[in-house]
Amino acid sequence: MSTTTAALEPVFTFLSYSYASLESSFFKIPGSHVVARYVRSSHQNDPGRTVLEIMLFIFAVRTLLQSRTRADHSGKHFIKFEEKEIDDLVDEWTPEPLAVDLSPKEKADLVSVPVIVGATGPKPKLTTGKTVLNLASYNFTGLAGNETINQKAIEVLKKYGLGSCGPPGFYGTQDVHIQLEKDIADFLGTEASIIYSQAFSTISSVIPAFSKRGDVIVADRGVNFAIQKGLQVSRSNIRWYDHNDLHSLEQVLESVEKERRKKGLPLTRRFIVTEGIFDCDGVMSDLPKLVELKLKYKYRLVLDESISFGSVGRTGRGLTELYNVPASQVDMLIGSVATGLAATGGFCAGSDIVVNHQRINGTSFVYSAAMPGLMAVAASEGINILRNTPSILSTLQENVRSIRAILDKVDCIHIPSHAASATIHLQIRLPSPALLAPNMIPPSPALSSSGRHSNPLSVIPRDPPQYDYDLEERLLQDIVEEALTQGVMLTRAKTLRGQELADVRPSIRIAVTSALSRKDCEKAAGVVKAAFVKIVGKRR
Amino acid sequence: MPSPNARGFSSPIAINPSSPTASLFSRKKSSTAMSTAASYLSAVSQADARARKLTDTDSTTSTPALSLSSSVTSSSGETVLDESPLDNRDGLTYPKVPPTSEQVFGTVHTEFGHCGNEDHRFTAGFKPGDQWKPVIEQEPPHYILLSTYVSYLLLIVIGHLRDFIGKRLRPSEYKHLMKQDGYMALNSDFDSFYTRRLKLRIDDCFAYPTTGVPGRTILLIDRSSPDYNRTYVPVGTRTRALNISSYNYLGFAQGTGGCADAVEEGIHRYGVATCGARLEGASLDLHTQAEALIARFIGMEDALVSSMGFATNSTIIPALVSKGCLVISDELNHASIRFGVRLSGANVRMFKHNDMGALEQLLREVISQGQPKTHRPWKKILVIVEGLYSMEGTLVNLPAIVELKKKYKFYLFVDEAHSIGALGPNGRGVCDYFNMDPRSIDILMGTFTKSFGAAGGYISANKNIIDRLRTSGHSGAYAEAMSPPVLIQVMASMASIMGISIQQHDKAAAQSQQVIAYPGPTPSTALPPWMPLVPTMIDGSDGKMRLRRLAFNARYLNRALRRLGFITFSHDDSPVVPLLVFNPGKMAVFSRLMRTRATPIVVVVVAYPATPLITSRVRFCLSAAHTKEDVDTLLQACDEVGDLLDLKQGTGERWPLQEIMSRAVEIVNELP
C-alpha cells in the first residue's frame, strides 16, 4: 500500500492544491467548516483517504442532485416556441382514444368465455345451467375443491384472517409463508425457494433480478409471454434458438462464445432461458441435454416449469423428477403454485444465494403484498397430498394416454405436444396444398448444421411455418362451441396476438385432470374428436 | 473484519442491550439450545393443534428481554389465540378500561381494538369551496443533514475497507461475489455493496416473521442472528406488539366477524382455487358479481379484477399505451407503475412530486415538441399519479390535475392502492375525499391488499375501456384468476363499507336498483344470495364506524406528532404517517427501541433507495382497529425515543405530551 501511495503522491498534492483553490467559495456554505476540519485532519493521516472520500462525496452529491425529473432542453432536436404558439399547439392536438373499441370478433370472443357457477372442478356447472366435463381449467392433480385443503384453509382463516396486509419485507412474512417456501424446496430438493403472489408475475421478476444490461440470455423462440416480458425488462442481449432444438441452442452458445472471444469482450452473466413443458404447444425440453450444455458452456439455466410442475414425474415434481436430474442442477427453477398446487402464486427454487438475492431484487416480490396465509397453507397441504399419493400422477398419466389414444388418430388434428404432457394442444391439419400442415417438426440436425441457421438476433425462425391464422382461429372457436353444446368445456389457448413477439399458432389447449374417470376422459375425447371432424371435415 | 466489534461500530446498537445481535451471550445460546429453523417450523403446525387443547398457563407473549433470559425450551410454540387469560403485561391483550355493561364489542381486542367513545370519531373530506393546501415540507437543521451525509460516507468507507481486507483475509466468503470457474458472479461485489455493507447492518428491522392476524396487534416470531444478520434462527418465543405497520387501514384483517364468516361459507361453496386464467376457463360467477360491486363502489361503469395488486399495474398499463404514446409519471410513483410503463414501450417523463406547476410546464413542453426526433404529435398522453403516496403520506392535488386535464386533453390514471377505503367520508378514495365525480378521471386503479384485508387489485373505467383491458391486458389470457376466498373478502368488506339495502329479486326491484346513487348502499341483490350478513353490515354502521375511527386516528397522530416537534411530510388526514429521522443509524435504533419497549411496537423503517438518500424515515400506518389509547401509547413512545435520538427538529408550536393526549378531541376537530 505505502509504495503505491508514495508513487501517487504528486497526484495527491495536485488534487489537494485544486481543492484549496475551491476552499474560499466552499466556506460560504453553512456547516462547511466542520467538513473542512474533518477532511484536513484526515488528510494529514492518509492523503489517499482524502481522495477516496472526496470521490465518494462527489458521487453522493451527484446522486442527490441528479434529478429524475430534469427536462431535456439541451438536445439538438429541441425547438423553441413562444407561449402563444404552445397554446395553439395544445389546442390543435387531438389524442387518440384511450382504448380502441372491441371489434365484433373480439366482442364475440369475450361473450363466449364460459362462466362457472359455484366451485370449479372436473364437472362444473356453467351459467347456462349446463354441467360440463372440464378439459379447460388447470386442475392436473384434481386438488381443486379438495375437502382437506378447504378445511385447512378455514382453520388458517380463523387464525390469520385473510390478507397479509403487507409486503414480505414489512411484517407481511408469516410463518406459513416460510413453511411453504421450505416445503417447496424440500419437495424439489433445492436449498431454498421463494414465493411470489402471482404465478404470471414470477418469472418476469426473476429474470431481471439477475440479468442486467450487457448480460447474455439465450432463449428458446417459443418461450411464453411472461418470459418474454422478463427478457424485455432485463434489457440484456437476447439470442434466440429454434424452438426446442438443442442443436440450434448449441450453435448459438458456440457463436456467442466465439463472438466474445473475437471482440475480446469481458465475461458477463449468461443464462439459458427455456420452459419445461412449453405453454405454447406442450412440447417437452430434454432436460439432461440442457443441463449438459449449460455446464459445458458455463451458462446458468432458468427453467420455467409452470406447466410441468404438478403434472409430470412420479409425484408431480416436474421435469427434474421425470428425468431424474437433481433440481440443484437447474439454477433457477420457476413453477406455478396456482396451477401446480391449485392455490395462488408462483415460486422460484434454487440455491440460498439465488433465493436471497431475489428477496431484495425481485421487483414483484419486494413491492407486493405477501400472498394470503390460507393460500400458502392450501399449497403446503397440496404438496403433502402429492407426496403421499403417487396414484394421483399415475391416474393423470393414464388419462393423458386415453385421451391421446383417441385424438392422435384423427386426421384433421395435429398434436405437437409431448406424449406425457398433461396439456395437449390440438392444431388444425388441413389437407389443401396452400394450407398444408406446417412443418412443426423441428428442422433436422443435418439441415441446421449445413449452415442454414436462423438468425439468433431475430425471434422469427428461418422457415416460419405457413398457416392462415384467422381461419384456424375461427375453426377452433367453432370447435370449442360445438364441444360445449355436447357437454365438454374446452378453450382455445388464448394469446395476445400483436403483443407476443411472434404469432403463436392457434390451438385448442386441453388440460387433463386426474379428477375425471377414464370413462369420462374417453367420452370427452370422443366429443372433441366429433367436433373436429364435424367442423374441419366439412372443409375437406 | 471478523471482530464482533464491527457491529458495535454504530453506537446506537449499544443503547439497545436486548438487541438479538448485540451480545455474544445470546449468540452462544441460540446456537446450542435452539432447534434449527427447519425443525421449528415443522413443529409449528403440530404445536398449533396441541396447544388448542392445552390449558397451560405458560405465557406465550413475553418481552424480548424475558425471552432472552428464559430458557428456550418452549420452541414448540403455542398458538396465537391461546394466551393465558390473565396475562396483560404488555397492555395489548385487554383494554385498559374494562367495558361497561352496556357496551358490547363483537371484535377481538387484539385484532380490532374496543373503543366505545363516540368522541373518538371524525369525518374528513373536502366541503364545497374548500381550497387545496399543500403540506409544508420542513427542513431539518444543517447539522442533521451534515451528520447524515457523514454517516453515509463513513458507512461507505468502512464498507469498502472491510471488503478490501475481507477479500484478502477470507476470500472464501467473497467467492460468490467473484468470477469463478468461468461463471460471472450472479451478484458482483460492487452491485451488492449497498445490501451487504449498509442494509445488512440493520437487517434485523426488516422481514420480521410474524404469525396470526396482522390486525391492531401482531405476533412476532422472535429471532436472533448468530452471524450478524446473515441468517436468523427463531428463539422459540413470540412477542405481541402493537402493529402500526400493516396496511390494514379499515381493520378488515380479522379472523372473526362478518367478513371471516362470509369467507368461511364461501370456501365451503367454492373451494380456494380457480385453476387458470379468466379467458381460459377460470371465470366464476363470483368474478362477475365482484366486478359489478366494485364498479358500483367506485362509481364507474365497469371494473376488472386482477389477482395481484402489482400485476394490476404491470399488466394493464401495457394495454393502454404503447410506442408513440407518452406516460407522464409522478417521480415517486410505485415500482409496479414503473414496471408496467417499461413493458408498454411508451416514452416516459417524470415530474416533481405533486408539483402542478412542473406538470403543466412539462405538458406544454411535450405537447409542443411532440415525439423525440420526429416531432410527430403524441398518439396519447397518460398521466399516472397515486391517490395517497405510500412513502410520503401526501395526497394528490386532484382538483388541479383535473383542471389541467381539461386544458391539455391527457388521460388520467390514478392509483388508489392506499387511498381506496382509507379516504373520503364514504371510503371511496380520493375522489370522495375531494368531493369530485369519479368519472372525471379516466382510470381508477386500486388494490385490495390494504383497506379490504384481501389481495389483488382492480381497474375501473368506462365499459369500453374495461372490455379492451379484459381482452388485451396480460392478466386475462395468462395470469391466474382471483381466488374465491379473496373475492368474497372483497365483497363482504366492500358491502360493509357501503351498507346494504335489502331488495327482492324481482322486476320492480331491478328498476329501483338504478335509483340508488353513488355513493349509496349496495342492493342486496348485488351480493351472492348465500352470503351471511351481519346487522351492522346491513345498516352500514360497521363501515361508518371504521371510516370515522380511522379518520380520527389519522388526524390525531399527524397533528400530535407535529405538536411534539417531529418532522412529517404527510397530509393531516393521511393514515400513512412518515416520521423523518434522517440519520441512517437512528432509523435502526428507532425500530429496535420501539420493538423492545414494555409495550412493544412494530414500525416500518425505510431508507435509500426507497426514499431520497437523506430522508430516511419511520413509517406508521394507522388503522381503524387502533384505539385512541393505542395512538397515545405510540405518541408516548415516539416522545421518549424522539428525545433520546434528537428527532424533534420541527419548527412551530410545541405542546407537552400530556396536554396533547388530554386535548386530543380538540386537536382533531380544530380547523387547519
Ligand SMILES: Cc1ncc(COP(=O)(O)O)c(C=O)c1O
Ligand atoms: C401505489 C401502489 N400500487 C400498487 C401496489 C401493489 O399492490 P399489491 O401489494 O397488492 O401487489 C402498491 C403496494 O404497495 C402500491 O403502494
